[in-house]
Amino acid sequence: MKIAFVGKGGSGKTTLSSLFIRHLAAARVPVTAVDADINQHLGPALGLDEETAAALPALGAHLPEIKEYLRGANPRISSAETMIKTTPPGQGSRLLRLSEDNPVYAACARTVHLGEPSGAEDGAGAGRSAREGDVRLMVTGPFNESDLGVACYHSKVGAVELCLNHLVDGRDEYLVVDMTAGSDSFASGMFTRFDMTFLVAEPTRKGVAVYRQYKEYARDFGVNLAVVGNKVQGADDLAFLRAETGDDLLVTVGQSDWVRAMEKGRSPRFTLLEEANRRALRTMHERADAAYERRDWRRYTRDMVHFHLKNAESWGNAKTGADLAAQVDPDFVLGQRQEVAAAAGTGS
Template sequence: MRIAFVGKGGSGKTTLSALFSRHLARAGAPVLAVDGDINQHLAEALGHDGPPLDAPPLGAHLKAIKDYLRGTNPRIASAEAMIKTTPPGRGSRLLSLLGDDELHTRHVRHVGDVPLMVTGEFDESDLGVACYHSKLGAVELYLNHLVDGPGEYVVVDMTAGADAFASGLFTRFDMTFLVAEPTRKGVSVYRQYRDHAREFGIRIAVVGNKVTGEDDLLFLKQEVGDDLLTHLTQSPYVRAAEQGRAQGELEPQNHHALNVLRDSVDAHPRDWPRLHRHAVEFHLRNARAWAGEDLASQVDPEYTPGHIPHS
């Protein structure tokens, strides 16, 4: 299952991404965390300390990723012809979660008990010539070619605000958790997400964060209604971890909230044909607009999503 954490900058989405990833890993579930935020703080939130993590960024290896994933697909002549929304077809290299393959071997590093991939930072060489979503294209291609099964999880910490809708990546998830603080600014992004998500049939749930009492909870309920799934309270455990003095255990209320998140994800098995149809529709809808050409020929009408063929 693919899960995105989104929200306004400072809402705590990176912290929630890390807490949920560790929660799954400690329960013995196969999980992969992906840092898709321009600020690239997920490794720190997972507990990495010291020199920068030596994970090769996905965004810096986009051509190699395209070359690998296109495999022998006859509809994709070259890596240059492949764009970030290109769906898989017969002959494409499909991935199992954390499989023994070139892509996972090169890009996955462990932070504690959580495997992590990173998109890479937006640096000076990108200024004026690229946008951060070009780096996120590698994540979109990865998810397009991933055949993950029940009880397997990919947790992506997305870029802040409504920027997540600037690419087709937001359609690649089974569940999107919008993290919101109990303030007007905290819920300001919610309506944008709700409207875009409904247009594409994306499941979205609000997770209240930094809740201090009944007034905070009532505010969130009034602002987001039934979309409020659960909430986390102000956490001394999280604050201590952020200050580099992690101690004790996560508070019972907050641990319960993480269980609610997992239960919500597990309650809706994936509809593979629908997921692939979304990928194809978004590819055709957007590729012509910015690529300036008809890329319909990249879509394989005979491709069956949801399984890796035996060679």
């Protein structure tokens, strides 16, 4: 299951995604979390101290190794240098599973123990069956001073998109991605890679404006969208969100003393989270599980190829000096056959 959290900057997107991750971990669901926001706050929201969070390895810094690994023996890809963020898998490509150990996770993932003293371990030691409270965390890396004027942040999330293109995941394991804020999520085709997208909206005009924009952009791609109202303080806030988002409003979350304690650096037990907020998380989990029934691997692969061809034509061919359309394997559909093969460690 692939889940995205999106919303306006400051809406509480990272807070809600971290609560959902904690909920999954407490339910003993294997979960991998990815911080793909320009502001890297997911680690601290999961209880890491600032120093440990800042030391997490950036996916973007390992992009060459990620490309080489995923390329595998795919004959349509002449070299890792010709792979771009949208390159789709084909026969011979190496695929990723969430509940496995592989070189990508060893280099880029760290295990966070929730409900215990803050800390992280190397991704290679995460194991295939997470104990209660364990989360595998990956981060894109921050947009820092050396990037100013010379880099686009979306180049940093390219590693996330490439991994999503090569991911075969099942119903009982979760990937949760804290996406970049606002409509920036549409700067790549990554918004089509999820089974469920939770849009966090405050009961304000700006909050629902992002919802309208996101829904309009996603309309033609079958994005499964649900609104999570945040910072809802009373009946008027609830009525406003219902009027503006209609049936897309799934649940609302109010003020939380538990969250305030976490933001102050304390580590209260997750079982102490307010029952109303725990109930909202359970509803989100149920909606996400139900979304799996709508997964269409053919459409997923078709959207992947669509955005790859667009990127190849607009900039990829010129940058790599290769015809990237030739990377598309017309007979390849990501799905159950590759899922079984990946589990056996045989690539495609």
